[in-house]
Amino acid sequence: MSSIHQNPSFQLLLTATEELILEKGCQQTTLQDIMKRSGLSKGAIYHYVKSKDELFGLLLQRRLAAISQQFYQTVKEGGxxxxxxxxxxxxxxGHIHDPRDVTNLILIYLLSKREDPVIGDMLAKMHEESIQTSKEWIEVGQRAGVIPDTLDAEKVAIFFTIITYGIRMKTQIAPNAxxxxxxxxxxxxxxxLTKG
Structure with a gap:
């Protein structure tokens, strides 16, 4: 995420939005609710995002960025x-197994609106970012010699992404199954990763 997204106002906006989604759901959470909860004006919110849906997408990106940051920190410290x-x-x-996880709720909500070109484009970019991030993680392992070079990093990244989508859908369709x-x-x- 860019440096603008590290400031306290933006983090407050994300936290308030996440809380509201958990309380009311994506559909019922309004920009007015977000303004009231965060204490930010409409102009302040639009300084960061163009729409409520874009804000929801940033919550998805934030989760992936947090995992990536922890991954690279562990690699740096690891043996x-x-x-x-x-x-x-x-x-x-682990959150992908939780039907009440905010990112699962957001993904399902955004998928239901994918025919909107802006949202469809946002989802496609998130998909590509997820695959690219996974591919980079695999390549880090290959360079370190813990993952065989014969493994096709891109294909495995796609495979892992598809698995996570499937688990997310399962948690929404049949959470108790x-x-x-x-x-x-x-x-x-x-x-x-170890078989190559």
Missing amino acids: GELTGPLGIISQGL SGLTVDEVHQIMYQT
């Missing part, structure tokens, strides 16, 4: 092993 950084990714993605646990997803990722 050249796969388990630490992969554990950070698995922990960071059995599915893959966080540990099982971690194991699938580990086996995929």
Whole structure:
């Protein structure tokens, strides 16, 4: 995220929006609600985003950025092993199993509005960013020698992205049905990354 998004007003805006989504849902959360909760004016909000939906998209991006930051910190501190950084990714993605997680709610909401060209474009960019970030993580592991060079980083990144989409959809469609646990997803990722 750019430096403008690190300031306290913007962080307050994101936090207030997240709280409102959890209380009211995406559809029922209005810009007026966000203004009231955050204490920011419409002009201040529009300084950062053009719409409520763009703000929701930034909440999705913030989660991925946080996982990525933790990943690189673990790599920096780690001893050249796969388990630490992969554990950070698995922990960071634990939320995809929660039907009440704000990012799952936002993704479903935005998908329902994907025919709007602006939202469709935003979703496509987020998809590409997710794949690119995953690919970069895999390439870091390949450079460190903990993931085989023979592994196609882009194809595996796409595969992992599809798995996360599937889990997110399952949590919304059938939250009480059995599915893959966080540990099982971690194991699938580990086996995929180490087999090459």
